[in-house]
Amino acid sequence: MMRDFEALDRFLAERARMPFAWGSAANDCISFYAAAARAMADHDPIEGLKWSSEIGAARVIRRLGGFEAAVSSRMTPVAPAFAMRGDAAAVEHPEHGLSLMLVEGETLVAPGERGLERHPRAAMIIAWTLPHG
Template sequence: MRDYDALLAFVAGRTTLPFDWKRNDCVRYAAGAVLAQTGVDPLRGVIRWGTARGAVRVLDRMGGMEAAVSSRLTAIAPAMAARGDIAGVPDDDLGLRLMVIEGETLVGPGDAGNRRLKRSVMTHAWRAC
């Protein structure tokens, strides 16, 4: 069961928190959103980086972002993704960037706080629980 109030509080708490490889990158954001709504941290023990280079190294060892996330969450068709599920959108550096589905928008960390994109840019999705 999902706790949508906790998910909303998690997203609201990140409103002005900028992207940061040590505290608020897309993987930490997605994992935090899943933890907030389910009480389970799906990426426990996976996040061991503090730089872009470190993230690429860890994710490459896991087969890339898609494989890393799919090893912890169930992949689903983007059209089947619901509020609180995790979205993958194209990213030049990591191949995929993770965001959280709000409904018609996706939310994740940006330079000045939460960044939102249209749901239509989502190319991958994973069930949060």
């Protein structure tokens, strides 16, 4: 699957100041990554999944076997050391256990209260890549 990094850069610029908001069509960590995947690779890793709240997101994740199993059912796990630009990364989250972020390179990015937040790549504990094909 080819990745259009110029489209990814445009997507990140558009979302730079968009705050976190729960919902599969909003800007939580999972919907943010899915929108990035659609922008750069025309692939929707959450196709067919819907939620509009934190409780709804938790239900979907629980129904799919937990956070790691849910993401692994839609993407291919890779060792964090091999995660490339455009891949997904899980980091520890104090309230939710894990949170999904986009690998930019040396940083990870996801929506926060005031727009995009970045963390060092070293925060990554699990990684996934988009399926090939």
